[in-house]
Amino acid sequence: MSAELPNDTAYHRPVMLAECLEALDLRPDGRYVDVTFGGGGHSARMLERLTTGHLYSFDQDADAEAEAAQLARPQFTFIRANFRDLHDELAWHGALPVDGLLADLGVSSHQFDTPERGFSTRFDGPLDMRMDPAGPRTAADIVNDYPAADLHRIFGMYGEVTNARTLANTLATARRGQNIQTIGELKKAMQSCMPRGKENKYLAQVFQALRIEVNDEMAALQQMLEQTAQVLRPGGRLVVMSYHSLEDRLVKNFMAKGKFFGEAEKDLFGHTHQPFDVLTRKPVEASANEVALNSRARSAKLRIAIKN
Numbered sequence: 001m002s003a004e005l006p007n008d009t010a011y012h013r014p015v016m017l018a019e020c021l022e023a024l025d026l027r028p029d030g031r032y033v034d035v036t037f038g039g040g041g042h043s044a045r046m047l048e049r050l051t052t053g054h055l056y057s058f059d060q061d062a063d064a065e066a067e068a069a070q071l072a073r074p075q076f077t078f079i080r081a082n083f084r085d086l087h088d089e090l091a092w093h094g095a096l097p098v099d100g101l102l103a104d105l106g107v108s109s110h111q112f113d114t115p116e117r118g119f120s121t122r123f124d125g126p127l128d129m130r131m132d133p134a135g136p137r138t139a140a141d142i143v144n145d146y147p148a149a150d151l152h153r154i155f156g157m158y159g160e161v162t163n164a165r166t167l168a169n170t171l172a173t174a175r176r177g178q179n180i181q182t183i184g185e186l187k188k189a190m191q192s193c194m195p196r197g198k199e200n201k202y203l204a205q206v207f208q209a210l211r212i213e214v215n216d217e218m219a220a221l222q223q224m225l226e227q228t229a230q231v232l233r234p235g236g237r238l239v240v241m242s243y244h245s246l247e248d249r250l251v252k253n254f255m256a257k258g259k260f261f262g263e264a265e266k267d268l269f270g271h272t273h274q275p276f277d278v279l280t281r282k283p284v285e286a287s288a289n290e291v292a293l294n295s296r297a298r299s300a301k302l303r304i305a306i307k308n
């Protein structure tokens with residue numbers, strides 16, 4: 001079967017592929033979920049290991065759905081949905097409980113490298129940034145319609161932009177003259193806020209903040225993680241790869257305590273309730289070799305837990 005399955009596709013080069021497969025500890029007859037199909041790099045290798053088992057792969061992007069058609073086989077089901085609906089979608093497909101779940105968060109190289117999608121600072125194009133092209137709001141909607149106070153919060157919280165308030169006020173002034181619809185117009189409007197010599201890093205932070213807000217990424221991640229405790233069978237593996245510290249903190253806390261903030265729940269007798277056993281006290285990171293071949297792997301942090 002392997003000859004026809006893509007590994008390293010033009011769509012996206014999978015990160016820490018071997019590490020993710022090992023973490024999932026796949027059984028040939030098991031039932032698995034990949035909640036972030038992308039170009040199917042991980043899904044394809046998971047499928048290779050299944051005989052009577054089944055793989056359910058989610059993605060909210062129509063382009064990923066088209067890519068998934070290449071993997072059509074009886075052991076595979078593609079689900080075009082947001083992973084925040086994990087439980088209901090799996091229940092609807094009669095796929096509960098599952099033996100393992102993989103999440104490879106963020107955007108794919110395909111999304112990033114397609115100028116019309118508006119994710120990359122490298123191109124001019126529409127200020128869009130929706131992973132689901134039918135999503136309710138674009139980056140332009142946020143830049144033009146959000147009150148300056150909300151822009152300040154988003155740039156500070158999701159982008160860790162140091163002069164977030166100044167940037168928010170600068171954009172609020174600029175948009176009074178004319179709506180900001182393209183990446184070029186946004187860059188021009190924020191020119192005065194960019195630290196000299198660090199323009200690229202600054203732009204990347206601003207774009208990350210907008211992308212997280214456009215796709216409601218933090219809420220979707222929390223909702224999906226909370227449902228993993230319901231959808232995984234005891235002994236099932238939770239394998240999550242994240243690319244920035246806000247996501248990684250949520251994943252780390254959830255695996256350790258079953259919640260995102262505060263201490264783990266205790267029962268009447270003071271016993272701590274731990275829905276998962278954590279296998280990675282420290283996150284697994286990509287090898288220097290892999291980072292040299294794929295710069296996207298540099299920030300990846302892989303965490304693994306077993307459902308109790």
Ligand SMILES: C[S@@+](CC[C@H](N)C(=O)[O-])C[C@H]1O[C@@H](n2cnc3c(N)ncnc32)[C@H](O)[C@@H]1O
Pocket residue numbers: 012013014015035036037038039040041042043058059060061064081082083084104105106107108109131132220221
């Ligand atoms: C980093 S890529 C996955 C790449 C994939 N592992 C591979 O190797 O080809 C992340 C994918 O997850 C999708 N995605 C991100 N958040 C999602 C969500 N909340 N629901 C569904 N899909 C999501 C994106 O559309 C993107 O295609």
